[in-house]
Amino acid sequence: xxxxxxTGGGLIQPGGSLRLACAASGFTLSNxxxxxxxxxxxxxxxxxxxxxxxxxxxxxxxVKGRFSISKDNSKNTVYLQMNSLRAEDTATYYCSRAIxxxxxxxxxxxxxxxxxxx
Amino acid sequence: xxxxxxxxxxxxxxxxxxxxxxxxxxxNIITYLNWYQQKPGKAPKLLIYSGSNxxxxxxxxxxxxxxxxxxxxxxxxxxxxxxxxxxxxxSYTHPxxxxxxxxxxx
Numbered sequence: 302x303x304x305x306x307x308t309g310g311g312l313i314q315p316g317g318s319l320r321l322a323c324a325a326s327g328f329t330l331s332n333x334x335x336x337x338x339x340x341x342x343x344x345x346x347x348x349x350x351x352x353x354x355x356x357x358x359x360x361x362x363x364v365k366g367r368f369s370i371s372k373d374n375s376k377n378t379v380y381l382q383m384n385s386l387r388a389e390d391t392a393t394y395y396c397s398r399a400i401x402x403x404x405x406x407x408x409x410x411x412x413x414x415x416x417x418x419x
Numbered sequence: 420x421x422x423x424x425x426x427x428x429x430x431x432x433x434x435x436x437x438x439x440x441x442x443x444x445x446x447n448i449i450t451y452l453n454w455y456q457q458k459p460g461k462a463p464k465l466l467i468y469s470g471s472n473x474x475x476x477x478x479x480x481x482x483x484x485x486x487x488x489x490x491x492x493x494x495x496x497x498x499x500x501x502x503x504x505x506x507x508x509x510s511y512t513h514p515x516x517x518x519x520x521x522x523x524x525x
Contacts, residue, residue, distance in 0.1 A: 338463075338514075346463065346519070347516065348513065348516065351514075359513055403510055404508075404510040405465065405469070405510050406453075406463070407465050407474065409464070411461075411462055
């Protein structure tokens with residue numbers, strides 16, 4: 302089955318770190334763009350980060366310098382390392398697959414909830 | 420960043436109605452505009468890409484139009500299963516989403 306599965310969410314204190322994983326199955330992510338998109342409770346969608354097939358990365362201003370995206374092609378998995386977490390980072394984090402070399406997201410995972418609270 | 424503005428923020432319509440949602444971009448994005456549907460507790464689902472292209476498996480009652488800065492998502496005959504929040508997203512530069520339009524049945 303073609304799918305993305307996110308793991309790694311949970312409750313973390315402000316200032317803490319967390320690493321999310323996005324495991325792909327049914328396809329190979331090495332040649333694709335993979336992105337993280339988040340959604341705060343009751344709010345809209347916010348793009349967070351993207352990693353291109355060549356390993357190039359980009360970040361939203363709100364997370365630049367704190368979050369880092371990477372991938373392990375051998376494990377068919379993309380990661381999001383989140384440091385210096387803030388209350389406003391509380392959200393469900395979705396990973397998504399882009400169509401070829403675009404940012405049109407045709408496949409989404411179910412998401413993993415990150416709660417930043419003391 | 421390109422600002423995306425949707426209108427209305429919410430609407431209620433009757434089954435069988437024609438429904439239109441508008442999305443305006445803060446600058447010319449040609450046709451780099453996509454539409455997603457999100458049902459409660461679920462991940463977003465791609466409906467329309469590149470302005471007017473229907474994603475595989477999406478019912479033909481959904482259509483998209485527009486170019487430049489002004490875009491429209493139309494549902495030709497509203498069905499109960501269309502209750503959801505709809506988001507536009509530009510793919511001209513780093514992605515950005517509209518604030519969403521919540522659609523309910525009247």
